[in-house]
Every structure is written in structure tokens, then in C-alpha cells.
Amino acid sequence: MTSEKIVTACLVIIGNEILSGRTQDANLAYIAKGLNEIGVRLREVRVIPDIAETIIATVNEVRATFDYVFTTGGIGPTHDDITSECIARAFSVRWLLSEEARRRLAAGYASPADLNAARLRMAHIPEGATLIDNPVSRAPGFQIGNVFVMAGVPRVMQAMFDGVKHRLTGGAPVLSRTVTSGLPEGVLAEGLGRLQARYPDFDVGSYPYYRRGGFGTSLVVRGTDAARLDAAVAELFALVTALGGEPYEGEPPA
Amino acid sequence: MTSEKIVTACLVIIGNEILSGRTQDANLAYIAKGLNEIGVRLREVRVIPDIAETIIATVNEVRATFDYVFTTGGIGPTHDDITSECIARAFSVRWLLSEEARRRLAAGYASPADLNAARLRMAHIPEGATLIDNPVSRAPGFQIGNVFVMAGVPRVMQAMFDGVKHRLTGGAPVLSRTVTSGLPEGVLAEGLGRLQARYPDFDVGSYPYYRRGGFGTSLVVRGTDAARLDAAVAELFALVTALGGEPYEGEPPA
Numbered sequence: 001m002t003s004e005k006i007v008t009a010c011l012v013i014i015g016n017e018i019l020s021g022r023t024q025d026a027n028l029a030y031i032a033k034g035l036n037e038i039g040v041r042l043r044e045v046r047v048i049p050d051i052a053e054t055i056i057a058t059v060n061e062v063r064a065t066f067d068y069v070f071t072t073g074g075i076g077p078t079h080d081d082i083t084s085e086c087i088a089r090a091f092s093v094r095w096l097l098s099e100e101a102r103r104r105l106a107a108g109y110a111s112p113a114d115l116n117a118a119r120l121r122m123a124h125i126p127e128g129a130t131l132i133d134n135p136v137s138r139a140p141g142f143q144i145g146n147v148f149v150m151a152g153v154p155r156v157m158q159a160m161f162d163g164v165k166h167r168l169t170g171g172a173p174v175l176s177r178t179v180t181s182g183l184p185e186g187v188l189a190e191g192l193g194r195l196q197a198r199y200p201d202f203d204v205g206s207y208p209y210y211r212r213g214g215f216g217t218s219l220v221v222r223g224t225d226a227a228r229l230d231a232a233v234a235e236l237f238a239l240v241t242a243l244g245g246e247p248y249e250g251e252p253p254a
Numbered sequence: 255m256t257s258e259k260i261v262t263a264c265l266v267i268i269g270n271e272i273l274s275g276r277t278q279d280a281n282l283a284y285i286a287k288g289l290n291e292i293g294v295r296l297r298e299v300r301v302i303p304d305i306a307e308t309i310i311a312t313v314n315e316v317r318a319t320f321d322y323v324f325t326t327g328g329i330g331p332t333h334d335d336i337t338s339e340c341i342a343r344a345f346s347v348r349w350l351l352s353e354e355a356r357r358r359l360a361a362g363y364a365s366p367a368d369l370n371a372a373r374l375r376m377a378h379i380p381e382g383a384t385l386i387d388n389p390v391s392r393a394p395g396f397q398i399g400n401v402f403v404m405a406g407v408p409r410v411m412q413a414m415f416d417g418v419k420h421r422l423t424g425g426a427p428v429l430s431r432t433v434t435s436g437l438p439e440g441v442l443a444e445g446l447g448r449l450q451a452r453y454p455d456f457d458v459g460s461y462p463y464y465r466r467g468g469f470g471t472s473l474v475v476r477g478t479d480a481a482r483l484d485a486a487v488a489e490l491f492a493l494v495t496a497l498g499g500e501p502y503e504g505e506p507p508a
Contacts (some may be wrong), residue, residue: 014458019296020430021286021475023461025279028301032275037368042273044308047282047299050459054298076458077440079447118443137260155464176274186331189372193333205304207277210391210409222274235488 004171007040010066012058013047014083015073015152026154027072034161039170039224040068041100050074055086056224063090068168070161073152075141077118084142087149088126098125101140108138133163143167179236180252181245182216184208191239192219198231201225207236209252218251260425261294264320266312267301268337269327269406280408281326288415293478294322294425309340317344317401322422325414327406329395340394341403342380352379355394362392382393387417426478429454433490434506435499436470437489438462445493446473453486455479463506472505 011031017023018250025047043066048054049200055074063069074083088095101123106115122139125131132141132148141150141160141254196204202223209216219240221232233249240247243250265285271277279301286296297320302308309328315325328337342349355377360369376393379385386395386402388410395404395414404414441464448459456477463470473494475486487503494501 013299016457016476017461017474018282019286019430020457020474021283021290021296022430022459022474024283028272029275029278036274043303045267045273045299045301049297076460076462077443079443079450080459114429114440114445116440118447119440153462153464174274176276186368186370186373189331189333190370193372198334203270203274205276205334206330207271208330208407210407213371220271220276222270222275222314 007170008043008066009035009040009068010062011042011045012071013073014055014071016049018047019049027157030158031070031161034165036174038165038168039172039174040168050080050082052082052086055083056090059090061081069147069148071149072157074206075149075151077122083149085125087144091126091144093127095124096127098123101125102129104138104140132160135159138235174222174224175226176220176222176235177229178218178220178250179233179247180216180218181249182214183239183240183243183245185217188217195235202232211251216252262297263289263294263322264316265296265299266325267327268309268325270303272301273303281411284412285324285415288419292419292422293426293428294422298435304334304336306336306340309337310344313341313344321345321400323401325403326411329405329437331376334365337403338378341398343348345380345398347381349378350381351431352377355379356383358394386414389413406484428476428478428479429483430474431487432472432474432477433487433501434470434472434504435501436468437494437496437497437499439471441497442471449489456486
């Protein structure tokens with residue numbers, strides 16, 4: 001059994017458009033999977049509105065609790081884009097024009113006049129922050145302390161996240177294997193609980209599915225030790241077979 | 255301008271499968287839209303793992319802060335389904351077999367022996383809770399105080415939520431209108447900020463889009479006063495037109 005420090009992360013999704021149901025979040029799963037690869041565990045996600053006091057209090061709470069914090073949303077040019085200023089207030093530092101950020105923004109406009117006051121706000125970052133590249137639409141994100149501030153638009157967020165992943169110190173990658181069968185959860189539950197008890201360092205999950213083609217359960221084991229993961233998967237196959245099911249590796253057909 | 259108490263809600267999504275990126279949440283947007291209809295504002299969402307202390311602490315924090323709390327996930331028969339017991343602990347009440355829940359579960363099995371110990375856990379609820387019907391797969395959710403505990407499987411969650419919506423006391427429905435144009439956010443920002451200042455009771459949002467067919471910005475106004483909403487939409491049309499854009503009502507073409 002491996003023994004290692006677990007590196008944790010929290011994602012803060014900032015935006016009324018998610019809370020109103022207008023926009024379906026697409027950033028959580030992308031970040032979660034990317035963090036798995038570098039051995040960082042996403043332990044909590046908060047979706048909060050564009051309200052300064054809420055942003056400041058939330059960021060200050062979670063940056064003290066988790067190793068890394070990622071935020072998405074609220075770094076554009078409009079009145080509801082207040083994330084950047086709020087991060088400065090959360091860290092009790094000034095919110096200043098970054099000449100480098102201004103240069104990057106200016107390079108994208110046909111005329112200097114296009115870099116108006118609203119857009120120039122996107123070139124302001126908390127004092128002491130370092131820029132996060134935006135190869136899609138130029139306006140950068142930034143990192144300050146253990147907090148990474150990124151755009152909300154998925155295409156931009158993904159480019160930013162891929163660019164900063166190498167800055168993070170994780171543990172062993174989190175591996176995941178899935179065993180599916182047509183057995184209901186209630187039949188599998190007892191044996192699955194015993195299996196979880198034998199693999200306390202693993203995360204053993206059970207997810208029922210209901211499809212037009214039938215129903216059943218996917219069993220997922222997650223952990224960092226590949227050899228033990230093989231053993232757990234073999235036990236899952238044996239469990240399902242002993243209960244009269246026909247196990248196969250992977251997710252159920254769509 | 256209408257003046258009314260704002261009724262708030264928090265959604266707690268419980269499940270490692272969301273945090274690992276395995277499962278894309280589909281419940282947030284459904285609940286958000288349903289709450290809009292009955293004039294309840296979804297003000298925060300938390301996604302947390304299947305860890306008892308986290309569930310208990312989170313539920314106790316948010317039920318004291320928001321008018322309504324909804325939880326999804328963790329009420330099945332397996333070892334990682336601990337939501338129900340945790341809610342009992344959060345409320346400091348006993349976790350007891352509900353004869354009515356047991357009757358409902360038993361009715362779905364061919365043989366009494368099928369209602370094994372694991373499945374019987376799904377018939378336990380916190381003392382004083384009332385059942386939430388599950389017309390899809392029988393195992394009920396429950397309400398205790400201002401907390402509504404529902405399944406995580408979207409089809410089941412939706413049926414449960416639709417069944418309890420009538421129990422909630424909201425305000426005026428939250429109405430939403432969208433005006434889209436090909437103008438970039440940075441051009442709209444200044445005028446939009448002034449418009450927000452004139453409609454402090456409204457939520458004015460700005461959402462850029464990037465599609466194969468082009469880019470632009472959707473402007474969204476949300477509020478309860480239909481007449482003032484008409485006026486705000488007219489102002490948005492005028493703003494976009496004055497800036498050289500061609501506004502239309504609705505979201506951009508997919």
C-alpha cells in the first residue's frame with residue numbers, strides 16, 4: 001500500500017449564469033480529470049454568484065483549507081466581472097495595472113482607442129500575482145499564492161488550465177477502473193461494502209444506470225496503486241460472477 | 255419597482271463521481287430553472303464528497319444560511335450512500351426505519367427476501383422527516399426542516415423535485431430576457447454598466463460566445479417585474495443599435 005500526502009484542490013465557479021440555470025457548467029469535469037492526471041484530488045466545488053462579499057469570503061475560506069484553489073468566471077470587461085478585484089481584496093493587496101497584460105491586450109486591437117476603459121480593467125491584477133496565458137482571446141488569468149484565476153468560457157479556461165498544470169505539485173496520478181454488469185445495486189451492496197473495507201486506500205463507488213437498453217450498475221475503483229487496482233478489479237469480477245451477473249470492464253453502452 | 259422578501263436556496267451535490275469528473279452533473283440547471291419558476295433564488299451550490307463529517311458540516315452551515323436546501327446523491331443501498339444517516343446526525347435526531355418507506359420498497363420486489371439488509375437501509379430516514387415520493391424507482395427521498403434530500407440519478411431527482419416544488423413558498427417568478435448581437439463585450443461594457451445602475455433590482459449579465467459562425471455577446475436581464483423588464487429590453491436594443499450592432503431577442507444560433 002502506498003503512503004503519500006494527499007494533495008487537494010477546490011474549484012470556485014463564479015457566475016450568476018450557472019446559478020440561474022442559463023449556462024450548463026462544462027469546466028468542473030475538465031478540471032477534475034486534469035487534476036486526476038497529476039495526482040491532485042478535487043475535494044470540493046462551490047458555485048457562487050457575482051457578489052463581492054461572497055467571492056471574498058469564499059476564496060479566503062477555501063484557500064486556507066485546500067492546497068490549490070481554481071476559480072472560473074468573472075474576469076471579463078463588464079460590470080459583473082468582479083473576480084479580479086475581489087481576489088485582490090481577499091489577499092489584502094492592491095489591484096494594479098499590469099503593463100505586460102496591457103501589452104498583450106493592446107496587441108489584439110486594430111486601434112489603440114479600442115483598448116477602452118472597460119477592457120483595460122482586464123489588464124489589472126492583484127499586486128504580486130503572475131499572469132496565466134490566454135492563447136485564445138489574450139486577456140490573461142493570474143495566479144496569486146495558491147489561487148489560480150481563470151476565465152469562465154470553456155475554450156479559454158481549458159487553454160489556461162492546460163498552461164498552468166505544470167506549475168502544480170501533485171502526487172501519484174489517480175487511476176480509475178470501471179466494472180459494469182446488469183445486476184442492481186441492492187444485490188451488489190453487501191459484497192461491495194466488504195471489498196471497500198479491504199481496500200481502505202481506494203475509493204469504491206457504485207453507480208446505477210437506467211437506459212433504454214436496460215439497467216444495471218457500474219462499479220468504480222479509484223486509487224494510485226496500479227497493482228492493487230488490478231487486484232480490486234479481479235475481485236469485482238469475482239463478486240459480480242458469484243452473484244450471477246456478467247461483468248465487463250468499462251461503462252455501459254450509451 | 256416591486257419590493258419583496260427574496261427567498262433563497264442552496265443545492266448540495268453529494269458524490270465522489272462528480273468530483274472525479276466521471277459524471278457530468280445534470281441536476282443543477284434543472285433545479286435552478288424549477289426554482290426560478292416559483293420565485294426562489296438558487297444562491298449557492300456545493301459539490302462535496304461522500305465523507306460524513308463534510309456532509310454534516312456543510313448541511314448544518316447552509317441550512318442556517320438559506321431558506322431552502324436541496325441535496326442530491328447518496329441515498330442508495332451501498333456503503334458510499336451515507337447522506338440519509340448524515341442528515342440525521344446533522345439534525346441530532348435518530349435514524350429510524352420508516353414503515354411506509356419499507357412498504358413502498360417491498361412492493362417492488364418479487365420476493366420478500368429481495369428486500370435485503372442493504373436495501374432496507376433505503377427505508378430509514380431521520381426521525382421527524384416526511385417522505386418525498388419516488389415514482390421512478392420507489393426508494394423515497396425525504397424532507398426534514400428546510401432540507402430536501404433527493405436521489406442523484408437525474409430521472410429520479412427530477413421526479414422527486416417536481417413532486418416537492420408545491421411545498422415551497424417562493425416569491426414572484428424570476429423572469430429572464432436575452433438580447434444578443436455580434437458586438438464584443440468590451441464595446442458594450444460601459445453602457446451596460448450604466449443600465450445595471452438604473453435597474454438595481456435586476457440582474458444584468460453579459461455572456462460572450464464563440465461559435466464557428468462567429469462571435470458576439472448575449473445580454474441577459476433577470477427580475478420579477480415584467481413591465482420594467484420590457485423597458486430594460488428596449489434599452490438594451492437601443493444600446494446595441496447605438497453602438498452599431500444588430501440586436502435580436504434570444505440566444506445566439508447554436
